Amino acid sequence: MKAPPVTISCRDLTLRFPVYGVDAKSLKKHLARVTVGGRLGSSMAGSTEVTALSQVNLELKAGDRLGLIGHNGSGKTTLLRALSGAYEPDEGQIEIQGRIAALLDLSLGIDPSANGYDNIRLRGRIAGLSSREIEERMEEIGEFTGLGPFLAMPVKTYSAGMQARLAFAAATSVEADVLLMDEWIAVGDADFQKLAHKRLLKLVERAGILVLASHDLDLLRLYCNKVVRLEGGVASPVTDIRKLDELLAA
Amino acid sequence: METATHMLRTGRRGTLFEFHMALRDLRASYDRRGLAWSLAWHDVVSRYRGSILGPFWITLSMGLMVLGIGVLYAKLFSIPVQDFLPFVAIGIVFFGLISGMINEGCETFVNASGMLSQTSLPMFTFVWRTVLRNLINLAHHLVIIVVVLLVYGYWRTANVPLALLGVLFVIVNASWLSMLVGIASARFRDIPQIVVSIMQFAIFMTPVFWKPDRFPDRHAVLDLNPFYHLLQVVRAPLLGEAAGGHSYLILSIMALAGWAVTFTVFALTRRRIVHYL
Structure with missing residues (x-):
């Protein structure tokens, strides 16, 4: 169809x-x-x-x-x-x-006491992914955050920059036709910003419409x-x- | 965020239209029932993260209360412990379910303000989240009832299917109460305090710690008390007694009327709830 x-x-x-x-x-x-x-x-x-x-x-x-x-x-x-x-x-x-994917507030649905993986799962569920889809993407998302072993630790132990990385990776793992953004998202250190920028551009390219x-x-x-x-x-x-x-x- | 590929949001088009939209919200929450479940499960897991017993801590404290009150009050009222303790056990566990659903219902929408103000998730999803969270807790507390029924030999006479029907009555009725106080609490921040007081009052006015047969005749405290009927339809079958047809009748009417009121309130306030928060 x-x-x-x-x-x-x-x-x-x-x-x-x-x-x-x-x-x-x-x-x-x-x-x-x-x-x-x-x-x-x-x-x-x-x-x-x-x-x-x-x-x-x-x-x-x-x-x-x-x-x-x-x-x-x-x-x-x-x-x-x-x-x-x-x-x-x-x-x-x-x-x-x-x-529709609204990237208005990156911290949406982030639970500081849960670990990185659980937060990615939760965020994915809110965004409308099924458990299976999330598990399929987990590796890619985890890799993108660059947090490695920290993903198994509670998010409250992260620095602000690390939290932002996690939130960004989880939030941008969705596939959407319409992308809504309040300010262009720029998070993390210089290296990560470059990566994030590329990822966001790809998302924008895939999406039909960006606001x-x-x-x-x-x-x-x-x-x-x-x-x-x-x-x-x-x-x-x-x-x-x-x-x-x-x-x-x- | 919407998984559906089509979204249509329109301005006010009359009351009938609002009901139609409320129904659509309900249907959408059913389509995404997995999300409500995930959120509820996450709530339970995160609340007890790092504790060894988890929700069983509440079970343990409930069990202790059952034991203490069961033995002490049996003595005070001069009732055999094997009669009284199972009665108290079921009462405490299921009153805990009812008051948990209602008290936590106050926070249903307030706690979801972040999600509600930037996604089009169905509102009902958050109601089910509260309901399911309390059912997960109940599943832990059932240990108490199973143990008590085994120890005092009630498993021979317990009518489990009828008790499950009673649980269904409890869930259907407590859910609308939960949702109604949720909407009211979003609008008026005094409601949670009022609800907590009422529930505290109700536990003493309802035969949880005392037996209804202390009244020689049926008394208004019993007949007009919805919590009595809610407990009765679960407790009586488990204790091998009959709940009485009028309890089922009252609860059926209460469920229908309650959901009609709640759904109407929801339909009329739905587009405003996000602004209340």
Whole structure:
């Protein structure tokens, strides 16, 4: 069976964040609000809403490498999380054809008290690999980390750099059609960075679509062919990367 | 991360649509049941890493409690030990299962916040993780019950298939309670404290350490207490008694009504849970 081509399509994607302040999370405050009887109607259960993305339209097809730029808080990570399926739109829709891998937080699912092998297994399971697939890749992943005998030791005994190596190797062992990244990942010492870079490039090549949020314009020029600028949750049209300067000037 | 090759996420399209999506979440969690199992197993292994007895430490402390209370209270209440100790043993082990599922249910979604905020894993996966983790613990504690039933000769009269049916009733009911407090705890951080207090209160109000036949007539403390019925459908068959049809009836109604409420709450809050965390 031939899989349909890899695509991402967002139509009028709007995402609102209810902000439950520390106050709102307390039941007492919540009940008090009901009994006092003033503010309940103001918004849903007394929380304020922030519009994180509004009316975002995106159409990407296989081969597209999209860079996301924008100030802090402009909605880049929110858009990535929406694309990963974690946040559901309030309005509009997201449709993705292809397997998604979100490399947003490398430390996801890392248990410091477990050893390296167990962490690779756990991470693989979360990423949707079967136990058999993980065991098949174990050797390759273990070799790539370069941690050797340390893999049998608890991760909490690792240095920060070693932990990053493990997390990186485990996270990038997935096969995906859509790769979501929040900043280009650079971990480890100089040698490892070179290896990591190569591995990531291979992953990007295999993936049909890359969405990369970054502040590093040179990086984006290097890897992306399209770019979208987010400002206060509003997205610019998808622009060719060669027109990046015009987009920034606008 | 999604293993499926197609993902569609849409804005609000009415209540019926939310139920449809909640059902899809449930189905997805079934398709990825291996993941829930892996997570649960990992929880147990990592909690007891480096300890020699592992979960059997809890078994040991439960066993000690059974022995102490079984012998002491039998004396206090003037009941033969062979009657009372098996009764207490089953009560403590299964009340432990119920309260474990409910108390830990409070953390189901809170602990999964990292995964929920960047993957599209089904929410139900984490509910099953809590349930399965407690079932793994139960498997260790069953040693106590097996030993007690063997020592006091109840294995001759125990109706094991009926007791297993009772365990099923317990799991089905405790799971919805677990999920409901999980959603509530994600939204309101006071809930876990309230739940712990209620469960502590419940263990004394429920015939765990005392026998229900101390009441000459059926009493509201028994009839209106869901935990009594939950224990009864497991304990009575194991002790070679009949659980009473009304316990099964009450538990069936409770399971249906409870899941209906829980599923409705889940359907209505599903897209918000990740923002609660």
